[in-house]
C-alpha cells in the first residue's frame with residue numbers, strides 16, 4: 001500500500017513558524033483561532049466554534065472542522081490544542097540546521113502548534129484529493145488544554161459523531177502511542193482549630209497546624225502504588241508566632257489509572273484529615289473535585305493496530321506506553337470514544353529549551369495523513 005504523500009516541507013515550516021509567533025496562552029486563543037479558521041475556510045471546509053469560550057472564560061471556543069468523507073466508514077476524531085504553556089508571548093522562532101527553537105526567552109509552543117500545523121497540512125492534502133478515499137473526519141482544535149483540559153471538558157459530546165479518535169499532543173520521539181494516563185482529582189481541605197495566645201493560654205487553643213502535620217504524616221503520599229500517586233502541593237495558614245493557628249488550608253491531588261484504588265486513595269486522605277481533626281477537637285472540611293477521567297486503552301484495541309500501521313507507513317516502529325500526565329485524550333476517553341495520544345516529536349516541553357526537529361515536524365504531518373488513510377480500512381458496524 002502506497003501511503004507516503006510528499007509533504008510540502010517549506011510550506012509546513014512556514015505555517016508552523018507563523019502559528020508559534022501568534023501568542024496563545026490559555027484563554028487567549030482568539031488570534032490563533034482566527035488564523036486557523038482563515039486557513040481552513042480557504043480550503044473550503046466548514047468551521048464551527050463551540051461555546052467553550054463562556055465555559056472557560058476565554059476569548060475563543062474550540063474549533064470543530066467537519067470534513068466530509070466516505071459515509072460507509074465510521075467518523076474519526078483528530079485533535080490538537082491551540083493554547084501554549086507560559087511564557088509564550090512574543091515567541092521568536094529560530095530555524096537552525098536541523099531544528100526550530102525559540103530565542104530562549106519563551107517556550108517554543110511546538111506543544112501543540114506542531115499538532116495544529118500538521119492538521120492544517122492534512123487538510124490541505126484532503127482538499128487536494130490526495131488522501132481519497134477517506135472516512136468522514138471531525139478535526140477539533142481545543143482551547144485551555146494547559147490549564148486543566150478545560151476546552152475539551154467544555155466540548156459537547158452530542159455535537160460529535162466520531163466513533164474513535166487520535167490526539168496529536170504528546171512530546172518525545174514519534175512512535176510513542178500513549179494508551180494510558182491516570183484520572184486526576186484535586187483536594188481542597190480546610191482544618192479549623194481555635195486561636196489562643198501562644199504564651200499566655202496555649203491550652204485554650206487548638207492548633208490547625210499541628211492538626212495538619214498529624215494528618216499529612218498519616219497520609220499515603222508520593223508513589224502510593226504502581227498506578228497511583230498523591231501529593232499535598234500547598235499549605236497555607238497562620239498569623240504570627242505568638243498565636244495558636246486556628247485555620248490551615250491544604251491543596252493536594254490524587255491520580256490513579258485504577259478506579260477502585262483512586263477511590264481508596266481519596267478516602268485515605270480524607271480519613272487522615274478527619275482523624276487528626278477529631279483527635280485534636282477541631283474540624284476538617286474536605287472537598288474533592290474530579291479533574292479528568294482515566295485514559296486506558298486495552299492492548300487488543302483496533303485503534304492500536306491503526307496507529308501501529310500508520311507509524312509503520314512513515315517508517316517508525318510503534319511503542320505503546322502510559323504516562324502520568326493528562327491530556328485531551330483523557331476527556332475524550334471519558335466520553336466513551338476510544339482514543340490514543342500520539343507523540344509528534346516536540347522535545348523539552350514547558351521549558352525555554354523546547355524544540356522540534358525539522359524532520360519530526362515533517363514526519364508528524366506525514367503521520368496524520370497515514371492515520372487517516374489507515375482509518376479508511378476500518379469498517380462501520
Ligand SMILES: [Zn+2]
Nearest residue numbers: 111112145169
Ligand atoms: Zn500539549
